Amino acid sequence: MATERTLTRARTRLDVPRSQSRSLLSAYDPEAFGRLSERVARFLGTGRFLVWMTVVLITWVVWNTSAPPSLRFDQYPFIFMNLGLSLQAAYAAPLILLAQNRQDDRDRVNLDRDRRQNERSIADTEYLTREIAGLRMNLGEVATRDWIRSELQDMLKELEERQYAQLRAELRDGLPAHEEAVDAVRDQRDGGPRP
Known part of the structure; x- marks a missing residue:
């Protein structure tokens, strides 16, 4: 009982670090997942992906229509091919959205930085304009x-x-x-x- 009170007191103290709680789910790095989604989205938006996808689909259709019936793995309505394309679209859309959100965040930060830089430039320009005006006024009193x-x-x-x-x-x-x-x-x- 005394040891429980000591442990309770030790946990409430600020100078004693907490023990890390173990979770059943493994920890993941959201930045690593975000970088992966950007790479996938970047690949899905290339001509290379479209060419490879077209080659695979044409090969799939040609094989399953002209190969001997015992070697065909997907008959005419091509249900397995449609399932594969649906799965690809189901995973590609959220990955593309995640990549776009990350890009929006970067753009927002860049716009904020550009806005601050523009404000500093405007302030510097106004200061220099006032200084030049002051010099011109003083130069009017100087003998040339x-x-x-x-x-x-x-x-x-x-x-x-x-x-x-x-x-x-x-x-x-x-x-x-x-x-x-x-x-x-x-x-x-x-x-x-x-x-």
């Missing part, structure tokens, strides 16, 4: 080489005009001015010496 060149040309023209105006004012006021300097400034402004 062409803009600096045009600003410098404008400033140079303005300086030349000031220098030319100052020389003209000096000439008007009677200050000593060099006529050559006035001509040089005028030439630079106009784009070349006057004839």
Whole structure:
């Protein structure tokens, strides 16, 4: 009685593994059976299977119609052949359905993985789009080489005009001015010496 309580207590403890219960049915690997069904379904869907099946059926019919009556094993309504074909169809249909279910499961997993990959790609694309838009906005505030060149040309023209105006004012006021300097400034402004 004390040993039964000890065994009962030992079974309810979590740190003691349970003994494996023996079943009358042998254990089978569902994946192995699924792989076998896929191989069978793959073979049943080939031209090779159709050719071999046609050859067997033609041989069966020719043998049982033209062979001597003592060697014929299936008479005209070919009941044994029909039984064999029915058994084949009875086993082939569930195997094909099992293979299709496994393929559907794989397709579902692949679609889920593709959907997640597409979501990541869309998120990355949106992030890069925002970054490019931000760079374009910031680039609008950055001075480009062409803009600096045009600003410098404008400033140079303005300086030349000031220098030319100052020389003209000096000439008007009677200050000593060099006529050559006035001509040089005028030439630079106009784009070349006057004839």
